[in-house]
Amino acid sequence: MSLWSAQDAAQATGGRATSDWHASGISIDTRSLQPGDLFVALSAARDGHEFVAQAFEKGAAAALVSHHPEGVAADAPLLIVPDVMAALTALGAAGRARAKARVIAVTGSAGKTSTKEMLREMLSDFGQTHAAEASFNNHWGVPITLARLDPAADFAVIEIGMNHPGEIAPLACLAQPHLAMITTIAAAHLEAFDDLDGIAHEKASIFKGLTPGGDAVYPCDLPTSPILEAAAQQAGATLYPFGAGADLVRMHDMTQTETALVMRAQIGDTRLAVRLANSGAHFGMNALGCLAVAQALGLDLVRAAMALGRWQPPSGRGLRETITLDAVEQLHFTLIDDAFNANPASVEAALDLLASLKPARAQSGQPGRRIAILGDMLELGPQEAALHKAIGDLPAMSGVDLVHCVGPRMAALHASLPQRKRGRLVTQADDLARIVHMLVSPGDIVLVKGSKSSFVSRVVDRLRNLDVKMRNAKEK
Structure with a gap:
């Protein structure tokens, strides 16, 4: 499958393609690069241009670069741009613009990646689902996720994180989600914020990226929940608060067993039970938030609950x-x-x-x-x-x-x-x-x-x- 042609990528980035090529994926790391990928020569601890030759040895279809790297053949398939990071962002924006998928963005002080994987499992029951790899949730991870998005996908789950104020809103505006979900607000990254209210305001800025008439899913039982609600209202979103005190998406109870967490929820007039294998109680509220997403998307709630039951915590996350x-x-x-x-x-x-x-x-x-x-x-x-x-x-x-x-x-x-x-x-x-x-x-x-x-x-x-x-x- 061709994800990007040289012509499409050049048009998206304003760059110059040195030849005609087709890429089936996007990679920024030669260690995980697959044959057919477009290698993006980002500069971080090392300049990515140093690895372009290695990328071609591993089968890269082309490389996104700011200059012709040393050790690379004169006729190598390149996309040459003034700034690689800016070009990657533009490629992500173009990937989002051409997609037909319903886009869901997820942030929060904890549980972002686990919830993203829960949503991947749940939504895959209803159509082709694309989701961020690992914790690709920052200024390069979000564009990569969008650039990798298959135009034919039905759903896309974008994880958005932050370390400092002002990071979430630009990424949310890039992703343009139809639905944005906040998992929780807690003491994380406090060195960059005065208090929990500051963290809540930053997380709530995800709603600034919502498409017109979008949906906001957020916890309603936290001391900072009013901040989340106000931001969602200001964005003109349809509100889907979830929690023990919610009217529409309410946690009924949770039972911890030796092998699973069993949670019971009330979604409107529908009562549901979800069994989360090898999970603790903290995953129960994330699953409730996923059911709120299902409700907002108009999905079959019983089927969604059964799909969530197939998920279990991955390595490193419980x-x-x-x-x-x-x-x-x-x-x-x-x-x-x-x-x-x-x-x-x-x-x-x-x-x-x-x-x-x-x-x-x-x-x-x-x-x-x-x-x-x-x-x-x-x-x-x-x-x-x-x-x-x-x-x-x-x-x-x-x-x-x-x-x-x-x-x-x-x-x-x-x-x-x-x-x-x-x-x-x-x-x-x-x-x-x-x-x-x-x-x-x-x-x-x-x-x-x-x-x-x-x-x-x-x-x-x-x-x-x-x-x-x-x-x-x-x-x-």
Whole structure:
């Protein structure tokens, strides 16, 4: 399939194509580039022009560049533009303009990527659905997602994030969503904002990008919900608030089991139940928001609820796994991989899940432990020490047996813990990863949670490597 021809891409960007070519995809990374992709030579830590020759070796159809790179054949298929980033943005705008899809944009302080994947799963039941890859939600991720959009797709889900004020509205205006959804407002990126109200105003600016007569989906039970509602009204949107106090899209109750979260909701006159496998309660409200999206789009709600039941948390975002230490003796522990990101609200939700689960009994008859491995929460500003320490006061901590802390910020929590709950305190994740085999026992439930830059995902990798099933498979 041809996604972009040289002529179409040149017209969209104002660039000059050196030859006729057709690209079936868009790539900014030679490590994941597929044959037929248009390679976009962005400049970040390294100048992307240094990798153009490698991109052609891997089968790139063409390259979007600002000049003819060294080591590239004189007749190489190029699209030459004054500014690569500006051209990528223009390509994204052209991709959006030619699309027939209903476009849904998602933002929030937590749960953006998980909710995007829930929407992908749900909407795929109703038509061809395109969604952002991984967490492609910034100034280059959103244009790439739009540039990759198949003109024939029925739905498109665009994730929009931010680190600083003023970032969301331009991306929302680029995406021009028919529907915009906010998952929640919580203490994340506080170093760039004065308070939660500031975060809410920034998140609510997603509604500025709505097409005329668009829909606004947002939580109604938060202290900052009035800010979200006012912004949606100002944008002229149709309002779809969701939550326990909502009139139209209301959470009835949630039940946490060992293997799933079961939530019951009332959408207008329709009562629905959704079973979310291996999920904690924090995913229940995200699923309710997805049902609000289904209601706004006029989709069959029962079918939408059944489709949501196929979703489960991916790696790094709450995936629950059984790690076998001894296949013969049937010794194992449970790993909860939530290592991709962290802020006070998402840490509280993860600890709530950990505290709700019952450890298995080991062969000795002794019950396993609930263990939390917590990495630094970043970008919290002047309150970071207090916010880390406050984790120790959460109700769920009474059900946690042991806490290992990773990073200088988590030292505030470690110092506040009672002696019996204090595990290891290390500066870097690698220091804990090296001894992880000493930290777990059969029957344990182990939660790993931290901001991405705390690198606690390396601890997760080492824990997975303890799995004898994985080791045996590699040996074969």
